[in-house]
Amino acid sequence: MNIYDIKRKVYLSFFSRSFILHYYRFLSRKQYILSTIKKFGREKDTAQLLPLMRRAYTKFRWNAEEFFLFKYEQLNDKERSEFCPEFDHNIFCLKVNNFKTAKDFRDKMKTYIRFKPFFKRECILLTCEKDLHTQEFNEFIKHNETFLAKQLDACCGRGILKITRENIDTLHSLFKDGQRNRFILEPYIIQCKELSALHPESVNTLRIPTINYGDHIEIFHPFLRIGKGSNFVDNAGSGGIGCNIDIQSGSIVCAGDENGIDYT
Numbered sequence: 001m002n003i004y005d006i007k008r009k010v011y012l013s014f015f016s017r018s019f020i021l022h023y024y025r026f027l028s029r030k031q032y033i034l035s036t037i038k039k040f041g042r043e044k045d046t047a048q049l050l051p052l053m054r055r056a057y058t059k060f061r062w063n064a065e066e067f068f069l070f071k072y073e074q075l076n077d078k079e080r081s082e083f084c085p086e087f088d089h090n091i092f093c094l095k096v097n098n099f100k101t102a103k104d105f106r107d108k109m110k111t112y113i114r115f116k117p118f119f120k121r122e123c124i125l126l127t128c129e130k131d132l133h134t135q136e137f138n139e140f141i142k143h144n145e146t147f148l149a150k151q152l153d154a155c156c157g158r159g160i161l162k163i164t165r166e167n168i169d170t171l172h173s174l175f176k177d178g179q180r181n182r183f184i185l186e187p188y189i190i191q192c193k194e195l196s197a198l199h200p201e202s203v204n205t206l207r208i209p210t211i212n213y214g215d216h217i218e219i220f221h222p223f224l225r226i227g228k229g230s231n232f233v234d235n236a237g238s239g240g241i242g243c244n245i246d247i248q249s250g251s252i253v254c255a256g257d258e259n260g261i262d263y264t
Contacts, residue, residue: 012094033050123184126183146163152182
């Protein structure tokens with residue numbers, strides 16, 4: 001049984017909401033909790049914060065970042081219970097999705113192959129340095145002056161390289177010391193002027209969650225992602241801004257990043 005199967009069994013069991021499990025989560029994440037307190041500039045308040053964060057973990061299943069991002073200290077218990085923490089979100093996703101087919105989404109090449117008609121661009125796979133000398137690779141370079149190299153199993157915008165023909169040798173460093181890393185190469189997307197105006201260095205994207213009820217599909221809580229600074233990715237995990245969208249009007253109602261900074 002792999003780690004995903006184990007995690008799934010825990011998440012979907014009665015044990016998932018037990019005090020013991022979430023108290024263990026709190027104790028086992030001591031370094032993460034302390035580093036998060038430091039990240040949000042609250043080191044001097046550590047002694048006062050730890051009992052509050054322990055309660056956030058055990059009663060509401062919030063993690064340390066959610067404690068600050070959801071402004072736990074400013075809310076009452078009723079308001080705290082209205083948020084959906086990442087832990088509950090994972091349980092929900094496991095209940096409504098097909099877990100076996102969802103595994104394809106952890107491999108970018110499998111995702112590309114499955115949804116190729118909708119990608120509107122050609123992607124290729126690199127598994128070793130020899131792949132840099134194939135006809136497929138040469139054709140890809142010929143048609144793409146700029147492209148991205150993404151690790152197949154990475155997420156949150158981590159480990160992505162923006163490469164041009166001028167610095168093509170960068171690809172060789174991906175396989176130094178005989179490492180058999182796996183990357184997907186994607187053409188660089190040129191976005192429309194309206195999205196580019198928000199942050200031209202990154203491709204800014206809409207994420208639109210849906211639920212298929214069988215007879216109809218519903219959209220819920222769509223949001224816009226915008227890059228920040230010199231980043232060429234828009235992921236919140238890489239410093240980007242997430243913007244909640246009102247589904248009726250299409251207007252952005254609030255925006256913030258994972259450092260707790262709000263934006264107008």
